[in-house]
Amino acid sequence: MITNRDQLAGRRRWVVKIGSALLTADGRGLDPERLQNWAAQIAALHAHGCQVVLVSSGAVAEGLARLGWPKRPASLSEVQAAASVGQAGLVEAYSRCFERHGIRTAQVLLTHEDVAHRGRYLNARSTLLRLLELKVIPIVNENDAIATDEIRVGDNDTMAALTVNLLDADGLIILTDQAGVFDSDPRRNPQARLIDQCEAHDPALLDGAGATGGALGRGGMRTKVLAARQAADSGAVTLIADGLEPDVLARLTRGQPVGTLLLPGQRAKRAARKNWIAGQRRVRGSVRIDAGAARVLRTAGRSLLPIGITAVEGEFRRGDLVACVDAEGDEIAQGLANYDAREARLLIGQSSERIQGLLGYGGEAEFIHRDNLVVSREH
Ligand SMILES: Nc1ncnc2c1ncn2[C@@H]1O[C@H](COP(=O)(O)OP(=O)(O)O)[C@@H](O)[C@H]1O
Numbered sequence: 001m002i003t004n005r006d007q008l009a010g011r012r013r014w015v016v017k018i019g020s021a022l023l024t025a026d027g028r029g030l031d032p033e034r035l036q037n038w039a040a041q042i043a044a045l046h047a048h049g050c051q052v053v054l055v056s057s058g059a060v061a062e063g064l065a066r067l068g069w070p071k072r073p074a075s076l077s078e079v080q081a082a083a084s085v086g087q088a089g090l091v092e093a094y095s096r097c098f099e100r101h102g103i104r105t106a107q108v109l110l111t112h113e114d115v116a117h118r119g120r121y122l123n124a125r126s127t128l129l130r131l132l133e134l135k136v137i138p139i140v141n142e143n144d145a146i147a148t149d150e151i152r153v154g155d156n157d158t159m160a161a162l163t164v165n166l167l168d169a170d171g172l173i174i175l176t177d178q179a180g181v182f183d184s185d186p187r188r189n190p191q192a193r194l195i196d197q198c199e200a201h202d203p204a205l206l207d208g209a210g211a212t213g214g215a216l217g218r219g220g221m222r223t224k225v226l227a228a229r230q231a232a233d234s235g236a237v238t239l240i241a242d243g244l245e246p247d248v249l250a251r252l253t254r255g256q257p258v259g260t261l262l263l264p265g266q267r268a269k270r271a272a273r274k275n276w277i278a279g280q281r282r283v284r285g286s287v288r289i290d291a292g293a294a295r296v297l298r299t300a301g302r303s304l305l306p307i308g309i310t311a312v313e314g315e316f317r318r319g320d321l322v323a324c325v326d327a328e329g330d331e332i333a334q335g336l337a338n339y340d341a342r343e344a345r346l347l348i349g350q351s352s353e354r355i356q357g358l359l360g361y362g363g364e365a366e367f368i369h370r371d372n373l374v375v376s377r378e379h
């Protein structure tokens, strides 16, 4: 577990969030020089073997500039229209910047549903992981064009934390227009002091964190601290720093004293995904597994392959929570199924190489991947 900055070097998977306040040149749309600068910094991290997911705001700000609107409109549909116009520009601008470094980018627009709904959760995760394998930089933003108030995540600090949880990232870096987290809002209090490091769950942290952002931002420091707490719950550190500080990303990831480090603290690291799985109350079906599968699930933390399944009960869909029971009917584990019940019945006792032939399409080799499996307590 990370307890200080020296331990940051060598961490591999980072989610970097860039807020509206930083991206725009005085509300006049995106600042191309800044984007170029971050792209160069991210390219350098890439070259050192880091995987980076970029969560970038700026769609609304860029849309306002493109439409010639002087300020954020009050009506939701106008904000959504601006976001749609601006998102195209945002991704275009990033892809141009990264191209110079020979790096491809991908646009990933997520909604609350994508990170909360079982099937889509798996889809979002596998797409992002595949992009990282392909050495592409995913550029994530909330899908503002269709997210209504009821279903929106609302701010990208939270979206970035959800992305950390989704991918089990090592750390979250939030770049903003302040040097880090202060003990009170530095915009209002010139005496405010920068916090160097602290536990994300320290109750005092929220006392000084204001909830209002700048003219274009959404969350202020409060959502950043709450995001750090969510990241902490899956064992990740959060660094909050000034995005205009020279070489900020390299310095932060090397453990130099820049910005604020928020630590996961004593919380037991249990992958967020596993917490989330454990929190899903409704088991939709079950698979009976043989003694060998039961043993490796219980003791070796392995995935459940179709070959270990001896029977399938109930009706469930891909992404549903399914119980794995042994020959005596004792529950060994619960996890998210990669195949629905009909497919599972066809795969009983089969080796993974046969999946393509049996179903007519290929998919995951595992019926439940070990990352999506929570072993039940011993009886
Ligand atoms: N304790 C604090 N420390 C630092 N900044 C704070 C604090 N409380 C409130 N803020 C405000 O939060 C702002 C950053 O939030 P926001 O405008 O939403 O940025 P972003 O667009 O980067 O998400 C800062 O400009 C600052 O005025």
Ligand SMILES: N[C@@H](CCC(=O)OP(=O)(O)O)C(=O)O
Pocket (backbone or CB within 6 Å): 018, 019, 020, 021, 056, 057, 058, 059, 060, 061, 083, 141, 142, 144, 154, 155, 156, 157, 213, 216, 217, 218, 219, 220
């Ligand atoms: N999704 C919105 C950004 C919302 C948001 O969280 O902004 P910020 O607090 O500046 O990161 C956009 O692209 O404009």
